[in-house]
Amino acid sequence: MIKVIIVDDESLVRHGLRTILEADPGIDVVAEAADGHAAIEQARAHACDVVLMDIRMPRGDGIVATRTLRAMATPPAVVILTTFQLDDYVTEALRAGAAGFLLKDTPPTEIIRAVHDVAEGHGVLSPSVTRQVIDTLLQQHQALTARERAQLESLTAREREVLHLVGQGLSNADIARSLSASEATVKMHVSRVLAKLELSNRVQAALLARNAEAASP
Known part of the structure; x- marks a missing residue:
């Protein structure tokens, strides 16, 4: 059973999300x-796996809450709920360790699948959204550190291929088709890449991939 906390300052949004999620027998x-x-208080009171987090709220924004939640001993995965405005709020939330973000008009079936995906350690950014987020963050390009270079060198040839495609904003299904591999195999490679690079989500991996490619002669 995946335990979820819903955080939004609009009660109607919370009610709608609860109705959608509780239709799945595997989500509580x-x-x-x-x-x-309140999100931090609830997370401390109720062990949870996933937090759906709004960003802009009148008391305690989602960025600070995300950073605090991700610093917990057993941190829940945080998914940002947004109307998709690519601004500092979204990018800072991702840098704080959010697993990705969902548009508030995402279809119910995709919201349910996203909760399952992040509970399993995967990101929940659609390819088009991923590319736009990456392009926005790359305007603040950062040089690779020696540690990052060493971590990248530890990847196998196949893992580098997967990382490159993640950097292009491709989904696991798209990567699987590109490499003529199963989606399960791609998920395994992505998980290994994240572990070797010591990253918490595929957006951070994509940024590192693009930074590495930009730094290549």
Whole structure:
């Protein structure tokens, strides 16, 4: 059973998300919160696997709450809920360790699948959204550190291929088709890449991949 906390300052949004998620027998909504402060309190009171987090709330924004949640001893995966405005709020939330973000008008079946995916350690960014987020963050390009270079060199040839495609914003299904591999195999490679690079989500991996390619002669 995947335990979820819903965080949004609009009660109607929380009710809608609860209705969608509780239609899945494998998901249990253990709590709701109307702001970042309450989200942290609820996460401490109820062990959870996934937090659906709004960003802009009147008391305690989602960025600070995300950073705090990800610093917990057993951190839940955090998925940002947004109307998709590529601004500092979204990018900072991703840098704080969010697993990705969902548009608030995402179809119910995709929201349910996203919760399952992040509970298994995968990101939940659609390819088009991933590319736009990466392009926005790359405007703040950062040089590779010696540690990052060493970590990249530790990847196998296949893992480098997968990382490159992640950097292009491709989904696991698209990568599987590109490499003529199964989606399960791609998920395994992505998990290994994240572990070797010591990253928490595929957006961070994509940024590193693009930075590495930009730094290549």
